[in-house]
Amino acid sequence: MARSKSSARWLKEHVSDPFVKQAQKDGYRSRASYKLLALNEKDKLIRPGMLVIDLGSAPGGWSQIASQLVGEKGKVIASDILPMDALPDVDFIQGDFTEESVFDEIMTVIDERPVDVVISDMAPNLSGVAAADQAGSIYLIELALDMAQQVLKPKGSFVAKAFQGEGYEAFVKQVREHFDTVLIRKPEASRARSREVYVVGKGFKG
Numbered sequence: 572m573a574r575s576k577s578s579a580r581w582l583k584e585h586v587s588d589p590f591v592k593q594a595q596k597d598g599y600r601s602r603a604s605y606k607l608l609a610l611n612e613k614d615k616l617i618r619p620g621m622l623v624i625d626l627g628s629a630p631g632g633w634s635q636i637a638s639q640l641v642g643e644k645g646k647v648i649a650s651d652i653l654p655m656d657a658l659p660d661v662d663f664i665q666g667d668f669t670e671e672s673v674f675d676e677i678m679t680v681i682d683e684r685p686v687d688v689v690i691s692d693m694a695p696n697l698s699g700v701a702a703a704d705q706a707g708s709i710y711l712i713e714l715a716l717d718m719a720q721q722v723l724k725p726k727g728s729f730v731a732k733a734f735q736g737e738g739y740e741a742f743v744k745q746v747r748e749h750f751d752t753v754l755i756r757k758p759e760a761s762r763a764r765s766r767e768v769y770v771v772g773k774g775f776k777g
């Protein structure tokens with residue numbers, strides 16, 4: 572019962588959501604595109620010619636924005652557990668990021684090129700058990716941070732979707748250890764009632 576009520580609320584919110592309508596007009600695959608646009612406008616993360624890794628990329632809203640921002644001379648490498656329709660100039664690897672083989676496959680595609688920005692919008696499918704969902708989300712962003720540490724060039728940037736709750740403060744502390752500047756952002760397109768925020772690390776210490 573509670574579940575069908577919340578599904579109905581989600582559907583109602585979704586159809587009247589201005590970012591959903593705008594995404595349809597602008598040809599973006601998800602309303603999430605406006606979150607990355609806002610983060611980039613504020614923090615100047617992605618520029619032409621850069622190499623960007625997009626984790627949790629499906630259906631492709633962030634990859635579309637990242638690909639536009641890096642332009643012809645740049646590259647986006649995207650990955651998700653779900654399939655994603657092809658996008659020009661985006662290399663896609665499908666698989667579960669918690670599996671070492673997927674991590675290794677992404678590393679192979681990167682091929683030791685220095686990466687400018689790692690962005691992660693990964694969020695686990697909700698089980699309904701809040702503590703397990705929070706733990707799952709923290710695990711994913713810790714893995715994203717681990718990849719960032721291995722591939723980023725000095726002064727590179729990192730963005731991760733995080734949910735405030737158990738493990739969040741410890742995660743932010745870890746990001747602070749590796750980046751000169753850490754900012755916590757809540758773009759307008761992020762729903763106010765969600766505990767979702769974006770942790771932005773700038774100036775990778777290497």
Ligand SMILES: C[S@@+](CC[C@H](N)C(=O)[O-])C[C@H]1O[C@@H](n2cnc3c(N)ncnc32)[C@H](O)[C@@H]1O
Pocket residue numbers: 600601603604626627628629630631632633634650651652653666667668669692693694695696
């Ligand atoms: C909020 S959506 C991403 C939206 C995307 N940034 C966009 O702009 O279209 C979160 C994504 O994380 C992915 N995800 C969840 N668990 C994952 C895992 N273990 N490995 C890889 N991707 C995962 C989901 O499949 C989902 O596509």
